[in-house]
Amino acid sequence: MNKAIIPIMARLQALQTASQIGLGGARTVAQVSDRQPLAALLREVNETVLGRTLAFTSGAGPQLTLEVAGRRVLRLVAAEGVANAEACLNAHVLEDANKDDLIQILQAATPRGFDLRVISQPIGRDGDEVSVGLPVALLADLLLIDLDTLPGTDEPAEEEPSAPVEAEVAVSGAALQRFALQIGPSLMAWLIVGGEDDGTFAGPEEMVSHLGGFLDTEGEGLSGQLDRVSSTPGGTVSLVLGASLQDGHSTLCARHAGGLLLGLLEGDTARLLPRAWALALAKG
Amino acid sequence: MGVNETIGKVIAAFPQTRLVAFADLAASMILVSQGKDDFTQEALDRLVLQARASFDDPLFSLSVEAFGEPHSAVVMETDGIRVFLRSETEPADALCCICDHSIDLAAFLARIRETLDQISSGG
Numbered sequence: 001m002n003k004a005i006i007p008i009m010a011r012l013q014a015l016q017t018a019s020q021i022g023l024g025g026a027r028t029v030a031q032v033s034d035r036q037p038l039a040a041l042l043r044e045v046n047e048t049v050l051g052r053t054l055a056f057t058s059g060a061g062p063q064l065t066l067e068v069a070g071r072r073v074l075r076l077v078a079a080e081g082v083a084n085a086e087a088c089l090n091a092h093v094l095e096d097a098n099k100d101d102l103i104q105i106l107q108a109a110t111p112r113g114f115d116l117r118v119i120s121q122p123i124g125r126d127g128d129e130v131s132v133g134l135p136v137a138l139l140a141d142l143l144l145i146d147l148d149t150l151p152g153t154d155e156p157a158e159e160e161p162s163a164p165v166e167a168e169v170a171v172s173g174a175a176l177q178r179f180a181l182q183i184g185p186s187l188m189a190w191l192i193v194g195g196e197d198d199g200t201f202a203g204p205e206e207m208v209s210h211l212g213g214f215l216d217t218e219g220e221g222l223s224g225q226l227d228r229v230s231s232t233p234g235g236t237v238s239l240v241l242g243a244s245l246q247d248g249h250s251t252l253c254a255r256h257a258g259g260l261l262l263g264l265l266e267g268d269t270a271r272l273l274p275r276a277w278a279l280a281l282a283k284g
Numbered sequence: 285m286g287v288n289e290t291i292g293k294v295i296a297a298f299p300q301t302r303l304v305a306f307a308d309l310a311a312s313m314i315l316v317s318q319g320k321d322d323f324t325q326e327a328l329d330r331l332v333l334q335a336r337a338s339f340d341d342p343l344f345s346l347s348v349e350a351f352g353e354p355h356s357a358v359v360m361e362t363d364g365i366r367v368f369l370r371s372e373t374e375p376a377d378a379l380c381c382i383c384d385h386s387i388d389l390a391a392f393l394a395r396i397r398e399t400l401d402q403i404s405s406g407g
Contacts, residue, residue: 059386060385221342229334229359229366230334236361239343240357243355248351253343274360274365274389
C-alpha cells in the first residue's frame with residue numbers, strides 16, 4: 001500500500017461504524033485480540049467533531065464517560081472501576097494540568113486482552129467549548145500512539161511475538177503497587193520489597209512489620225515457590241491462598257520486575273482479584 | 285453422574301474455562317481432564333506439580349498462621365489464571381483449572397467447590 005494512503009485508510013476505518021453492535025447500541029471498537037484498546041479510544045475521540053458524550057466500557061469492567069468535541073476531551077463525566085479519577089471528575093473543563101491524570105485514567109480503563117465498547121450520544125449543549133479541553137492529538141503524542149496508523153497495527157508484530165510476551169511488555173515497574181491499590185481495602189496490610197516500589201506499604205503497623213519480618217527470612221523461599229507455580233521462572237506472577245477466597249482471610253504474594261509484594265486479604269477477594277491484576281498489568 | 289460429566293457441566297457453564305482436571309495431589313497425577321484446548325501430558329503433569337507447589341511453604345505456613353489451612357489457591361499470570369481447589373475431607377483430591385482473566389472468579393469458585401465436594405463424596 002502507498003504510505004501516503006495509510007492515514008486516509010486509518011481515518012476511513014475509524015469512521016466505519018458498522019462493526020459489532022451490542023446491548024444498548026454499543027459499538028465494539030477494540031476486540032480482545034487488539035494490542036492497544038487505548039488507541040481505539042483515542043481514535044473515537046479523534047473522529048468526533050460535534051459535541052458528543054462517549055461512554056466507553058472495557059470487557060475488564062472499567063467504564064469511562066467523556067464529553068468530547070472538536071477532537072478534544074472536554075470533561076470526564078463518569079469513571080467506574082478506575083482509581084484516582086476524582087481530580088479529573090471534579091474539573092469543569094479538562095486542561096493541561098489534568099493531562100497526566102487523564103492519561104493514567106485512560107490507560108487503567110483500557111487494559112489489553114479485553115474488548116472495548118462505546119455508546120455515543122449528543123452532548124446536549126452548544127459546541128462553543130471546542131477551543132478548550134485537551135486535544136486528542138496531544139494525548140496521543142504523550143502516549144506515543146500514532147492516530148494515523150491503521151487500527152490493529154498499533155505496534156509492530158516483531159516486537160511482540162506471542163501473547164504472553166506481549167502482556168509482559170505492557171507491565172510497568174509500578175505494577176505491584178497498582179495491584180495493591182486496585183484491590184482496595186480488602187487488602188488489609190501489604191508490603192513491597194525490591195523493585196521500583198521497594199519499601200511501599202499500607203495497613204496496621206503491627207501487621208506490616210510481621211509481613212516484613214516474614215519477607216526478611218522467607219523472601220528467597222517465596223520467590224522459589226513462585227517459580228514453581230509459574231510458567232516462567234522469574235516472571236510476573238501472583239499467588240493467593242485462602243480457606244475459600246470468598247470469605248475469611250487469604251494471603252497474597254506477587255512478583256514483578258524484581259519486586260515482591262506480600263499481603264493479607266480479607267473478605268470476598270475472588271470478585272476483585274482478576275480485574276485488579278488485569279488493571280495492574282495494563283501499560284502504566 | 286460420572287466425574288467426566290460433572291466436569292463437563294462446569295466447562296459448559298463457564299466458557300472462559302480452558303481446562304478443568306480432577307487430580308490426586310498425593311500421587312501427583314491428573315485422573316480426569318476436560319477442556320476446550322488440547323493439553324499435552326507434559327502440560328497436565330506440570331499443572332499438578334504447580335497445584336502441589338501452591339499449597340506448599342513458605343506461603344502455606346504464613347496462611348496457616350494467619351487464618352488456618354488454605355484449601356483454595358489462585359495463580360495469576362499475564363496469560364491467564366489457574367485455580368486449584370483441595371477437598372476439605374479428602375486432602376489428596378483436587379480440581380485444577382485454567383481460565384481466562386475475564387472469568388467471574390467468585391461464581392466459578394463456588395461452582396467448583398460444589399463440584400469437588402460432589403466428586404469427593406462419590407456423588
